[in-house]
Amino acid sequence: MADPEKLFRVNVVTPDGLIYSHRSSIIDMRAVDGQRAIMYNHTPILTPLSIGDVKVKRSREMSNKVDHIAVNGGYIEFSNNTATVIADSAERARNIDVSRAEAAKKRAEQHMKEAREKHDTRSFERAEIALKRATNRISVYNSRK
Structure with missing residues (x-):
């Protein structure tokens, strides 16, 4: 057995x-x-x-x-x-709201651009983490079957 x-x-x-x-x-x-x-x-x-x-x-x-x-x-x-x-x-x-994640990604990219222009390292780093989180949520959503 x-x-x-x-x-x-x-x-x-x-x-x-x-x-x-x-x-x-x-x-x-x-x-x-x-x-x-x-x-x-x-x-x-x-x-x-x-x-x-x-x-x-x-x-x-x-x-x-x-x-x-x-x-x-x-x-x-x-x-x-x-x-x-x-x-x-x-x-x-299965619970990820992909449109919300895509909106968060766009906001993070915009915040990164603004922080770069202002030479604000701390804000840039926070926006970079937000971008990684949003991108991860989108990627995980897309990996579901």
């Missing part, structure tokens, strides 16, 4: 509460020091995340079922076969 599939729990939490909770065979995300993937029985880890797409593969049998979640930084902690992503904000691909 074949071994049952080994799955672990993935939870994504923001200040607004739990936004995602499912069992997974693998989770893939961008940490500040590079791409990371976690599977069942991974060594405990706590690492900061970059703005990016957290991909949760639900099971091996459902090989094409991957949930995409846009996160704006935060941390991932894995222990006892539970992965917990803690982020200031996170959105499942």
Whole structure:
């Protein structure tokens, strides 16, 4: 008899509460020091995340079922076969309002242009982060199936 599939729990939490909770065979995300993937029985880890797409593969049998979640930084902690992503904000691909994200992208680009003209480094950096967040949301939305 074949071994049952080994799955672990993935939870994504923001200040607004739990936004995602499912069992997974693998989770893939961008940490500040590079791409990371976690599977069942991974060594405990706590690492900061970059703005990016957290991909949760639900099971091996459902090989094409991957949930995409846009996160704006935060941390991932894995222990006892539970992965917990803690982020200031996170959105499942299916919940992203792409027109709102595109408007945020245009605003950020405009703020970057204005900050560059005024030589305002701090405002430029804030607008650059807003642009990365908006671009990430658009990219995650487009990656959904």
